Amino acid sequence: MNEKYPFSQIEPRWQTYWNDNGLFKTDHTDTRNPYYCLMMFPYPSGALHVGHGRNYILGDAVARYKKMQGFNVLTPMGWDAFGLPAENAAIKTGTPPKESTLKNISVMKEQLASWGVSYDWDRELASCNPDYYKWTQWLFTQLYKRKLAYKAEAAVNWCPDCATVLANEQVVDGACERCESEVEEKFLAQWFFKITDYAQRLLDDLDTLDGWPDRVKTMQRNWIGRSEGTEINFALVPRDDQTDPIEHVPCFTTRVDTIYGCTYMVVAPEYPALKELVKGLEQEEAVNTYSRNASKRTNIERMAEGDEKSGVFTGRTVINPYNGEEVPLWVSDYVLMGYGTGAVMAVPAHDTRDWAFAKKYTLPIRVSIDNPDHPLDVTTMEEAYTANGTLIDSAEFTGSPNRDAIPKMAAYATEQGFGESTIQFRLRDWLISRQRYWGAPIPMIHCPACGTVPVPDKDLPVVLPENVDFKPTGESPLATCEAFMNVACPECGVDARRESDTMDTFVDSSWYFLRFLNATDDTQAIDKQACNDWFPISQYVGGIEHAILHLLYSRFFTKVIHDLDLIDFNEPFAQLFTQGMICKRNEEDGQLYKMSKGKGNVVNSDELIRDYGADTVRVYTMFIGPPEKDAEWNDQGIEGASRFLKRLWRRVWEKHDQLTAAANTPLDIDSMEPAGRDLYRTANETIQHVTDAMDGAFHFNSAIAQIMSLLNSIDSTGVDDNSNDQHKASYRFAIDTVIRMLSPFAPHICEELWRELGNDDSILRAEWPKVDEASLARDEIEIIIQVNGKLRDKLTVSASCSKEDLETQALALPAVQKHIDGKTIRKVIVVPGKLINIAAS
């Protein structure tokens, strides 16, 4: 053993050992104590940096910790290997996506190994391999057969830079989440998954996910956006020639209670019947011009206008079915076609947007809900009254509190046949077609005779052809590959054409976690029995950026796969941990940015491992702060972790003789001297604290702090040749405890020291230490003495000291006397074993 900590020698040695001895291989047919620990699989971008590290190091620490606690831990890893970057790189460099992707995978695999992160590589999968995407395609056909996959022409988000459509979830503030280009609206025929069918279940089951962070559940709730309301049909006042395409204009409202205050109605500029409704009217040109202009303006422009509203009168009127009143129909872009029915009943007195619009165009305003505290007066009101109140001027509903009126008025609509209670969701169907090359081909065939036909199971996979010119043109690259496109119709045999779009890569990642139980099985997509045994995943670890996208889609897929009777569970992830990002300050502008290649603020992990070793990088990464919060990388901070490990190494080396001598000494508290006994107690207290910090909320930063603190106690206690056997044994126990508890974070050094201290088996098979309750007892305890809640003194007394005795001693203390002098003692609180508080005034 060397005095100097030789991390560069021991780390590769143990990595090879763990790998060669299959310490992370899991027999999933052994279902005793299963613990499935999964880290979100990475996109093989080519190089990992310390910002990525948090995810894998955290997950690895959990896996090692659970293993030591006796769980049968499953930790597989794979590659989210389809996607745009490889394709874009190929366009630049000419290297085919497949080649660069496979190369990146092998580089990253080595990097993960160099961090000491261990996986069961027998289960490795890559979403770009035909033996994986065969089943992605098979699942697509299953969805199609259940009418959960459909092709429809719709207004879609188009990213001009990526030259493909995007899902709503991939549009952030009107821009592409990947390249930040402004998204355009296009009208195209595209494939969708009917996630909206699952909206209610996706919402309801969030309540069962106790192991998920609130913020993620909230984000999903917001995204699903359920609102309860009433749909009301306003009859269109017909024109003389009876040429209208519709008789009613239905609208959705959450505030049917305000309907007697409705003074006009508004439809969205994209309202389908609008053109017909205004045909031949003097308003026709104005309405059409308005609609055209509105659709040309981007979301960003619309948002920039804020409260300033615009619109035009259509020349038509509709009838409020509650009071038979005729109100004008307007068009305005403050009404969205994508939500509700695209038409809104306007109640300016009780809605801020309607108020602004009515004021601008001097439309009538009528109060129908009165403020119980200050009766409202239209002539003096300065803004819409949106709070609760009592209905006025509302026919038979007058006098009702407005919240009570809603169900009554909805029931009335149903009775009268002009409306009903409904529920609206903000969630839209998931658009999964992509006009790009590097993805799984959509396994569908367009036959001139039979229409759209799914590729039969026996013909799967539809293999992605390799010699394709995939420069983005807006057309799907596969469409140019005749060898790929031409196919006989599986039903009638005539010449047909394949679907040329590929699938969104989020489809690939929506079910990969199920595939680790049978990654090489070419007979079925999913092993039902194995999945039922191992799911839901005990611990899923990943970035918050997937709060909606991946995590919502995966929940949807799990429910669909459940409904296909391929698994028996409804939710994939029991516990979810979303780690914060690692950021680094930009030297030029002083701002904090997420560590990324684009921002040029990455800290290269290879260099750090070379200079400090993987264990140091791991310990610092976990010590940097609470793992769910963002953290700022500090180049000096890593020195602390480095010193700590060096000190541990040195201590074991220096005290090697005493530690070895104590190897077989049974611990006996009663024959320990005070110093040894104190150290033994401190070690046990530390076990308690560290175990608490590891469980639950993953307070790994605190766990490491406690372990550091124990090493400080070890150093201040010390041991030498003159120490007696029990002292040496206590010292050894404390060192053993440090090594065991630190091993999930710094596995290499701990494995090395563990063996050095005479253990034959891997520390991975060592037990997590347990608290010796007997050690926690003290003969003497320190009591905090407070006067009026302020610390005034401390008192060391025998543990058996009576309450009364303690009180007397405390009151006699000069520091206490000083502060109660001249005051009356009102109360004395004695918390046994802890403190005394004297209330005096």
Next chain:
RNA sequence: GCCGGGGUGGCGAAAUGGCAGACGCGCCAGACUCAAAAUCUGGUACUGGUAACAGUGUGCGGGUUCGACUCCCGCCCCCGGCACCA
């Protein structure tokens, strides 16, 4: 606007209603050294005081309590999500 999470030393942070600032970084002083690095020892919230000690202190204002970073009420600010969503 609605929802979620935060606000504690110079910095990262820690505290089942019970000693605020553990642990680490940085800094200061000392030891070792010809010197430096490494290492070790001590100190380090603020104000006053040589010190003992006293006062103040967990975003702001109230409240509950013997006792509040922690619980309750009302604000302010920061971060994240949703948003002309009817």
